[in-house]
Amino acid sequence: MAHPEFKAPVILLHEADGFIVTVETKSGELYRGVLEGSEDTMNCQMKDVTYTNPDGVDSHIDSVYIRGSNIRFFVLPDMLANSPMFINNNRAVKGLANGFAGNLRDKKDAQKMRILYN
Numbered sequence: 001m002a003h004p005e006f007k008a009p010v011i012l013l014h015e016a017d018g019f020i021v022t023v024e025t026k027s028g029e030l031y032r033g034v035l036e037g038s039e040d041t042m043n044c045q046m047k048d049v050t051y052t053n054p055d056g057v058d059s060h061i062d063s064v065y066i067r068g069s070n071i072r073f074f075v076l077p078d079m080l081a082n083s084p085m086f087i088n089n090n091r092a093v094k095g096l097a098n099g100f101a102g103n104l105r106d107k108k109d110a111q112k113m114r115i116l117y118n
Helices: 004-015 078-082 107-117
Strands: 020-025 030-038 044-052 058-066 071-075
Touching: 020 044, 030 058
Parallel strands: none
Antiparallel strands: 020 030, 020 071, 030 044, 044 058
16 A cells, blocks of 8 residues: 555545646646546546647637546646645654744754744
């Protein structure tokens, strides 16, 4: 079983289902539309898509299925930055301070950081 940290991009992609996303393929094509569904292999089904070919010519496609191995990157909605998957409740925080110095092991260094940044 894969480590949970390695599944983060796939989980985030699943959370984008139903939102407008942009996909660029390895061949330079752009697809912007509603993500209907996605798979763990990053295969995705989109609807109401604006397709831009590598020459920059736009057209409309009702529905498209893109194979995950052909995808270069996704542009996901900014609101997913507040996704619950980014909250790590198991992280041990060491040091004296919170914020900037909350993860420092040495209490003296933590105190110096608090003074510097407060």
